[in-house]
Amino acid sequence: QLEKDRDKFPELIQELEASIPSYSDSIEVAILHSMIAEMYDQYFDRNRYTISRRSELKDYIPSDIREWSANLFEDKIKQTLELSLQPAHLLQQTPLNRYNLILEKGKDTPLLRPTLYDFLVHRAIEINPSIQWYDEWLTFRRSQPERQALLFAELAYWEFSHNHEIIPTENYRQKLDSLFTQYKEE
Numbered sequence: 256q257l258e259k260d261r262d263k264f265p266e267l268i269q270e271l272e273a274s275i276p277s278y279s280d281s282i283e284v285a286i287l288h289s290m291i292a293e294m295y296d297q298y299f300d301r302n303r304y305t306i307s308r309r310s311e312l313k314d315y316i317p318s319d320i321r322e323w324s325a326n327l328f329e330d331k332i333k334q335t336l337e338l339s340l341q342p343a344h345l346l347q348q349t350p351l352n353r354y355n356l357i358l359e360k361g362k363d364t365p366l367l368r369p370t371l372y373d374f375l376v377h378r379a380i381e382i383n384p385s386i387q388w389y390d391e392w393l394t395f396r397r398s399q400p401e402r403q404a405l406l407f408a409e410l411a412y413w414e415f416s417h418n419h420e421i422i423p424t425e426n427y428r429q430k431l432d433s434l435f436t437q438y439k440e441e
Contacts, residue, residue: 264301265320268294281342282349282371288339289375292332295320296382299328329383336379340388346372347395367407377411384415406438 271291278284298320299306309324316327323331340346349371351364368374376392379385389412396405413434417427 264294264298268298268320281345285339285341285346285371285375286354288335289378292335292339292382293378295328295332295335299325299332332383333385336383336388339375339379340372340391343372343391343395346370346375366401367404369401369404373404373408380411380415384419386415386421389415402438403441406434406441409434 307325311326312324351374380388392408396408413430416422
């Protein structure tokens with residue numbers, strides 16, 4: 256539908272959101288929230304110039320997202336991504352390979368993101384990077400036996416920290432050297 260008529264994007268997002276109560280499986284709901292967050296992000300990105308010129312809306316949320324200001328999109332994307340990571344304990348126990356038919360993955364995805372939680376938190380970070388999500392991801396990964404998945408998460412976290420100037424370049428290099436020593440086998 257989106258390929259036929261891009262103007263229908265807001266209606267497609269709302270239609271998918273409206274379908275959520277019909278799902279009883281919390282894992283399916285989490286995946287849908289991830290998809291919806293991505294759709295909001297894509298719509299916002301495609302219309303960023305127009306949207307960013309609008310005055311910020313605080314106490315009023317128009318029913319038509321075509322009228323939203325940037326802050327409403329940012330809040331909705333973050334809120335929807337948070338929902339995509341719930342219930343975390345169940346997502347962390349769900350092997351990613353149970354959803355091979357519906358998830359787009361790379362060849363190393365099962366090794367580097369073995370659970371649905373890993374997959375969804377990685378998507379959340381790609382859509383809207385957050386140090387909080389990195390911290391939660393690393394806390395989970397450090398409690399699991401898959402060392403390559405932990406290394407992947409560690410590298411992503413430290414690269415993010417360096418790129419966003421949370422740590423200086425010298426500390427970043429020291430951390431990479433430390434990781435190399437720690438994960439020499441991987």
